[in-house]
Amino acid sequence: MANKPIVDFEAIKxxxxxxxxxxxxxxxxAEITDQEIFxxxxxxxxxxxxxxMVWERALHEQTMNFSRQGRMGFYAPTEGEEASExxxxxxxxxxxxxxxxxxxxPQLIQHGxxxxxxxxxxRGHVVGNKFKARSMMPQIIIGAAYVEAxxxxxxxxxxxxxxxxxxxxxxxxxxxxxxxxxxxxxxxxYQAPVLFIVQNNGFAISTPxxxxxxxxxxxxxxxAAGIPSVQVDGMDILxxxxxxxxxxxxxxxxxxxxxIETLTYRFGAHSSAGDDPKxxxxxxxxxxxxxxDPLIRLRKVLEDKGLWSEEQxxxxxxxxxxxxxxxxxxxxxxxxxxxxxxxxxxxxxxxxEMKQEIDKFEAKESx
Amino acid sequence: MAKKTYIQAITDALDxxxxxxxxxxxxGEDVGKNGGVFRTTQGLQDKYxxxxxxxxPLAESGILGLATGLGLTGWRPIPEIxxxxxxxxxxxxxxxxxxxxxxxxDGLKNAPVTIRTPxxxxxxTAEMHADNLENFFTxxxxxxxxxxxxxxxxxxxxxxxxxxxxxxxxxxxxxxxRSMKDDIPDGKYTVPLDKAxxxxxxxxxxxxxxxxxxxxxxxxxxxxxxxxxxxxxxxxRTVSPIDTETIFKSIQKTHKVVIVQEAQxxxxxxxxxxxxxxxxxxxxxxxxxxxxxxPNSVYPFALGEDIxxxxxxxxxxxxxxxLNY
Ligand SMILES: Cc1ncc(C[n+]2csc(CCOP(=O)(O)OP(=O)(O)O)c2C)c(N)n1
Numbered sequence: 001m002a003n004k005p006i007v008d009f010e011a012i013k014x015x016x017x018x019x020x021x022x023x024x025x026x027x028x029x030a031e032i033t034d035q036e037i038f039x040x041x042x043x044x045x046x047x048x049x050x051x052x053m054v055w056e057r058a059l060h061e062q063t064m065n066f067s068r069q070g071r072m073g074f075y076a077p078t079e080g081e082e083a084s085e086x087x088x089x090x091x092x093x094x095x096x097x098x099x100x101x102x103x104x105x106p107q108l109i110q111h112g113x114x115x116x117x118x119x120x121x122x123r124g125h126v127v128g129n130k131f132k133a134r135s136m137m138p139q140i141i142i143g144a145a146y147v148e149a150x151x152x153x154x155x156x157x158x159x160x161x162x163x164x165x166x167x168x169x170x171x172x173x174x175x176x177x178x179x180x181x182x183x184x185x186x187x188x189x190y191q192a193p194v195l196f197i198v199q200n201n202g203f204a205i206s207t208p209x210x211x212x213x214x215x216x217x218x219x220x221x222x223x224a225a226g227i228p229s230v231q232v233d234g235m236d237i238l239x240x241x242x243x244x245x246x247x248x249x250x251x252x253x254x255x256x257x258x259x260i261e262t263l264t265y266r267f268g269a270h271s272s273a274g275d276d277p278k279x280x281x282x283x284x285x286x287x288x289x290x291x292x293d294p295l296i297r298l299r300k301v302l303e304d305k306g307l308w309s310e311e312q313x314x315x316x317x318x319x320x321x322x323x324x325x326x327x328x329x330x331x332x333x334x335x336x337x338x339x340x341x342x343x344x345x346x347x348x349x350x351x352x353e354m355k356q357e358i359d360k361f362e363a364k365e366s367x
Numbered sequence: 368m369a370k371k372t373y374i375q376a377i378t379d380a381l382d383x384x385x386x387x388x389x390x391x392x393x394x395g396e397d398v399g400k401n402g403g404v405f406r407t408t409q410g411l412q413d414k415y416x417x418x419x420x421x422x423x424p425l426a427e428s429g430i431l432g433l434a435t436g437l438g439l440t441g442w443r444p445i446p447e448i449x450x451x452x453x454x455x456x457x458x459x460x461x462x463x464x465x466x467x468x469x470x471x472x473d474g475l476k477n478a479p480v481t482i483r484t485p486x487x488x489x490x491x492t493a494e495m496h497a498d499n500l501e502n503f504f505t506x507x508x509x510x511x512x513x514x515x516x517x518x519x520x521x522x523x524x525x526x527x528x529x530x531x532x533x534x535x536x537x538x539x540x541x542x543x544x545r546s547m548k549d550d551i552p553d554g555k556y557t558v559p560l561d562k563a564x565x566x567x568x569x570x571x572x573x574x575x576x577x578x579x580x581x582x583x584x585x586x587x588x589x590x591x592x593x594x595x596x597x598x599x600x601x602x603x604r605t606v607s608p609i610d611t612e613t614i615f616k617s618i619q620k621t622h623k624v625v626i627v628q629e630a631q632x633x634x635x636x637x638x639x640x641x642x643x644x645x646x647x648x649x650x651x652x653x654x655x656x657x658x659x660x661x662p663n664s665v666y667p668f669a670l671g672e673d674i675x676x677x678x679x680x681x682x683x684x685x686x687x688x689x690l691n692y
Pocket of ligand 1: 203
């Protein structure tokens with residue numbers, strides 16, 4: 001028997017791990033690692049990026065406060081993911097479609113929903129779903145956004161809408177769902193303009209990324225669907241923006257879909273419903289990520305350039321938080337939903353038995 | 368007018384809606400060049416092009432997700448699930464996403480999707496193909512379930528379903544596909560959704576049925592007519608929602624009722640009809656509600672179907688029992 005195996009599976013397996021380094025513009029010491037890309041941003045751009053991240057962090061802090069006061073419904077914390085969320089969403093244009101997951105409420109607001117609507121969505125009031133933006137509401141079913149995004153992408157293509165794409169998000173856990181592969185595969189098969197973004201924050205609730213899949217990167221899950229994909233430093237807003245923008249430009253030129261994996265971290269709990277990350281994460285493991293805080297990184301660059309100060313930031317945070325307090329007051333003033341309205345909105349043309357039910361509830365509600 | 372099979376009537380309807388509205392799209396597994404595994408979409412790709420009638424990758428959740436997304440961007444999709452038994456793969460997209468779209472957007476947006484799928488037994492298909500899943504899908508608020516019993520209704524109901532802005536699950540009976548012909552008007556006509564049809568008038572007892580069982584009930588009515596028993600037969604046509612008004616009116620005349628379904632007895636359409644009668648018309652009854660349904664087993668393998676699916680003989684027995692109560 002010959003010693004040479006017919007296939008060297010080990011070599012093939014090792015080859016899977018030969019992937020490029022995640023794309024980065026600013027490293028964790030706030031050193032510029034890609035001067036050429038960095039130079040494409042004006043001072044105003046850099047300040048704008050910082051403001052957006054400060055806004056998202058303030059939104060998170062104030063919303064957590066409201067949550068502790070019992071004033072919120074479901075809320076998925078975003079602290080730590082600002083670069084990934086704001087960086088990618090800032091590459092969107094108004095006419096683009098957004099198919100967000102539950103942790104992507106800040107992007108939904110950036111794309112046209114009001115904070116009041118976001119709060120009403122969190123509480124479970126239908127008015128929270130009535131935003132004017134081209135967007136789905138935050139998706140709770142993991143993977144579902146990906147298959148729907150394929151349809152939205154094909155719709156855009158069929159409508160011959162120029163300069164328009166669909167953005168959709170899921171997490172590292174979401175890439176294990178069959179739907180996420182079906183969505184990418186459909187979009188690939190139809191060359192539909194969909195930007196699939198995986199925000200890999202290391203955990204699906206408590207399940208670490210390594211238990212999710214043996215694939216060396218999540219980005220390469222797109223390869224089987226024939227879709228180009230990259231990993232990006234998800235704590236570097238400049239890299240996240242630049243890559244999302246490049247992907248969008250590539251797609252509006254008539255090329256098919258793209259997938260981006262952002263390497264990020266959720267600093268706090270999975271949701272505000274009492275999950276305790278200490279049960280599945282250690283201090284030692286978390287510390288390096290805290291040091292990669294996207295706000296610290298960009299703040300340092302801006303301060304060095306004399307474009308940012310602590311006072312300026314504090315003032316902004318106060319302004320933002322005041323606006324969120326206004327928003328929740330507005331939400332408090334929205335009249336509760338009625339059963340008769342729920343029945344009315346179930347079908348465009350109410351069924352005969354529904355008409356009877358509507359009459360019954362309207363009579364009750366008018367008392 | 369021309370004599371047409373159930374399949375030809377459906378193809379007719381699809382041709383009309385594609386012609387009428389450039390936003391309508393047909394897609395699914397093998398619906399293009401192959402015209403679907405039953406040839407229901409035969410010729411449509413040739414006529415309307417690959418942009419309007421196209422094959423998808425093999426993934427039911429993907430197909431329904433595609434439909435949801437296309438609906439959201441202004442299209443009117445008519446996806447096909449090749450066999451109803453495969454619809455479980457798409458349940459989240461149908462029940463969790465599509466059927467809730469209008470409700471979630473408070474009417475701002477909707478998803479005018481008509482899902483076509485063949486169902487039902489008696490054709491000896493392979494396992495997992497022939498399930499009668501209407502019991503399961505009629506439990507979904509926001510989704511209409513339409514089940515035509517003959518070629519005329521199939522065409523008219525399919526056109527109504529596609530033109531309706533709410534999602535519809537349009538179930539096509541496998542056995543009827545080629546076993547039944549009707550005179551079908553050429554061109555467009557519609558049959559209303561949400562309305563049952565009194566297909567035969569009678570005074571002694573009412574049979575409420577839908578799908579292929581309507582034809583079995585009509586056979587029973589013929590047989591009993593020879594014995595001077597006058598049977599009224601109601602075809603539900605839409606099984607969610609159920610047109611209770613037509614049923615109550617009939618019972619007020621006949622005072623006796625037998626409900627027939629091809630699906631398992633548990634939960635579902637027949638149970639819904641019986642409970643509606645208990646709520647709304649019980650005092651009109653002179654006898655208990657009679658029910659004929661398949662037993663509550665898992666759907667049988669091909670060779671078990673013929674003894675499992677209730678046919679005219681079982682219906683006649685039950686009708687006699689209720690008449691003689
Ligand atoms: C289909 C489905 N299964 C399970 C859940 C429950 N669930 C909610 S969040 C979550 C973890 C998701 O992790 P990931 O995709 O990594 O996103 P992240 O929360 O980290 O942003 C699970 C299992 C769900 N929402 N949907």
